[in-house]
Amino acid sequence: MDEPNQPYPGVDPPRAGLAGRCPRCGKGRLFAGYLRLEPVCSRCGLDLAPLDQADGPAFFVMSIVSFVVVGLALYTEVTFSPPLTVHLLLWIPLAFILAAPLMRLAKGLMVGLQFRSSAAEGRWHAHDDER
Numbered sequence: 001m002d003e004p005n006q007p008y009p010g011v012d013p014p015r016a017g018l019a020g021r022c023p024r025c026g027k028g029r030l031f032a033g034y035l036r037l038e039p040v041c042s043r044c045g046l047d048l049a050p051l052d053q054a055d056g057p058a059f060f061v062m063s064i065v066s067f068v069v070v071g072l073a074l075y076t077e078v079t080f081s082p083p084l085t086v087h088l089l090l091w092i093p094l095a096f097i098l099a100a101p102l103m104r105l106a107k108g109l110m111v112g113l114q115f116r117s118s119a120a121e122g123r124w125h126a127h128d129d130e131r
């Protein structure tokens with residue numbers, strides 16, 4: 001029988017995650033909604049709950065998008081000195097337009113990378129010599 005955390009032959013877990021597919025079989029859907037993971041892969045039965053990334057993808061997307069938006073806002077302010085309303089009308093929608101598709105890609109990629117590296121939640125192990 002296959003190892004539960006080994007990808008099927010020919011499946012690259014990060015690439016499958018980017019495509020929104022199961023990191024093990026590459027066929028089943030990864031997402032139940034826009035960002036919510038399926039509980040279990042419908043094709044291979046992989047439990048996807050332990051692979052949920054919580055705020056990890058949001059941190060990376062927020063860092064990338066804020067770098068772009070703040071850079072453009074500063075350039076616009078120095079070059080054109082527009083009123084505050086122009087900044088609000090430009091940069092808030094741009095932040096959402098950039099962040100929305102990147103969030104799904106980042107979450108899929110991080111799920112695939114976590115599956116490939118067999119990463120899990122940290123646990124404390126009691127050592128016998130520390131009593």
